Amino acid sequence: MAQVCRLALLLMLLLPVVGASVPGTVVRLNKAVLSYVSEVGKAPLQRALQVTVPHFLDRSGGGLQPTRVQILDVQVPRLHLNFIDGFGIRLLAAANFTVKVFRAPEPLELILPMVLLADARVAQGSIGTPVVSISSCFQLFSKAIVLDDSDSTPPALLVLVQQHIKAVLHNKLCLSISNLVQGLNVHLGTLIGLKPVGPESQIRYFMINAPNITKNYISLDINAVLFLLGKPVVLPVNATPFVLPEHVGTNGAMATVGLSQDLFDSTLLLLQKAGAFNLDITGQLKSDDNLLNTSVLGQLIPEVARQFPEHMPVVLKVRLGGTPVVTLRTNNATLQLQPSLEVLAAASNSAFHSLFSLNMTVNLSLQLSVSKAKLQGTTSVMGDVQLTVASSNVGSIETDKVQALIDTVFEKPLLDHLNALLGIGVALPNVVNLHYVTPEVFVHEGYVVISSRLFYQR
Known part of the structure; x- marks a missing residue:
């Protein structure tokens, strides 16, 4: 954390030095990138949804019996992303949780389907990088599917087990999504890293304003700081922004x-x-x-x-x-x-x-x-x-x-x-x-x- 703070301070000191110059770049991410992110994002999302479920207190035996509950697997068969005009990105995912309840005499396995809907705001960070934050998050659960096809599980118990799992997931899933996004922000922070131009020169990019978001793309206005022997180069002033x-x-x-x-x-x-x-x-x-x-x-x-x-x-x-x-x-x-x-x-x-x-x-x-x-x-x-x-x-x-x-x-x-x-x-x-x-x-x-x-x- 201390290193991040020092980096932020350094950038805030450097950017005004070259702020009058406009070596402009525009990066426009189109709808096609959302399809790609949807594919590569399934695996990280599945891992993020693999949360820990506390023991279920089973009362069916006449007393409180702590029963272990474990999510064995999470599959995300569908992940869909859309741009939200002027705001950010909407995430719609369908997930299936395979859950095992370790109750005697036979464990219970079931699949719990869920639909996850989350809106993420995309803004400009203080050090000139894109920052994503979850603004809203909702879950809709469907009826659980029992895998062993047995009638040994009392219906009332099955209802209680589902309620327990849903309550836990309701509290944890959105937090997991937020944590996943925070990891993404760390990765987006590498935008401002120094990159070589020649043997003794480097370039560093940074956002100059909030992103422009439409239903078809997100557009980032980016400027560059140029360095020679580790020192920023003051460039000729050009007041004409690049569009x-x-x-x-x-x-x-x-x-x-x-x-x-x-x-x-x-x-x-x-x-x-x-x-x-x-x-x-x-x-x-x-x-x-x-x-x-x-x-x-x-x-x-x-x-x-x-x-x-x-x-x-x-x-x-x-x-x-x-x-x-x-x-x-x-x-x-x-x-x-x-x-x-x-x-x-x-x-x-x-x-x-x-x-x-x-x-x-x-x-x-x-x-x-x-x-x-x-x-x-x-x-x-x-x-x-x-x-x-x-x-x-x-x-x-x-x-x-x-x-x-x-x-x-x-x-x-x-x-x-x-x-x-x-x-x-x-x-x-x-x-x-x-x-x-x-x-x-x-x-x-x-x-x-x-x-x-x-x-x-x-």
Whole structure:
């Protein structure tokens, strides 16, 4: 409990720091998810209904005789969930209790059918997670079915036994349902857990207002806090909230997740601040086709040949000073990088000397996919890499002469680096052990939609 309180305090301190920014996400859980929850929820519900029944005081023998009563089994053949507009979820379950009464001379076994109806309110918790609470709970019992088909049990006794069991279940079942929901809330609390974005960066999601609940779905407005080296990153202010249009995604999807332009911009800013886009490109010195050396460069720039008459290795230092720009258009996502590239050559004393530097513009096609609970990306270069000379220690440089060489030695290492980085993936809003299954990704003007089934891994 103390740890939970400390976490809540920490979050309350952190959220106002980034509250002005809106890296918005909308998670819409549709009717199809209720059918799935109904199936996977039967087993936990059956366990929750397996309560302890105290001894029954049997008076049939002329005195009070404590008789042991045990619920042998609970089966839930039907569990149905519905959204309640503006409120939460309604649960309707049919359950059969197999009960054994250990009375002499023969034990009595019976099945007691029951219908359970409960309404659960879904609200926003104090630390930005969904919170479910039972607001009403009712039980309707049917007449018990005796299993041994014997007439040895007096009808009056059977009535008393049923009354005893029903009274106990009436007091305990709704409490068991509430306890089950409390366990669910603990699980929903993992929504706010830190999830990796890159080697030194993380993301944490949190709800920003009460959920919007209709008869067809429950929709959660979610923002993200981005962390670099454990510290929250203050993002540019954007006062425009993200609104997910009503009819997007695929019919029958359990979850429809909308990711705004702000989320992409903020995540790329975080990776840029972390230096994740930077890389050094070196050639394989023992390779016969290594082009990163002063001899090859000297054929294009005479001053390089004059300063380095011996064959020396060359290193390309790629640094990204500006924030990458992602553009989302219908069925098309692109990424633009504007890195600087410094070309350095090794001298005879093993020190590296700067030859020249280039400003570059690289346009990339961005393909998005989802694996488990992460959004991943792969890139490919679109058109030619644009070059301009930023500085030179080797005299005049004709960019058209070095263009082909730069394209050859630069593009593949860049793509390998970017695809490895974007392949790590950005965690989508989710709770522990919940995965996205057969997701489809749709790119729209200014936002991305993911339509998916869900799978809970026990």
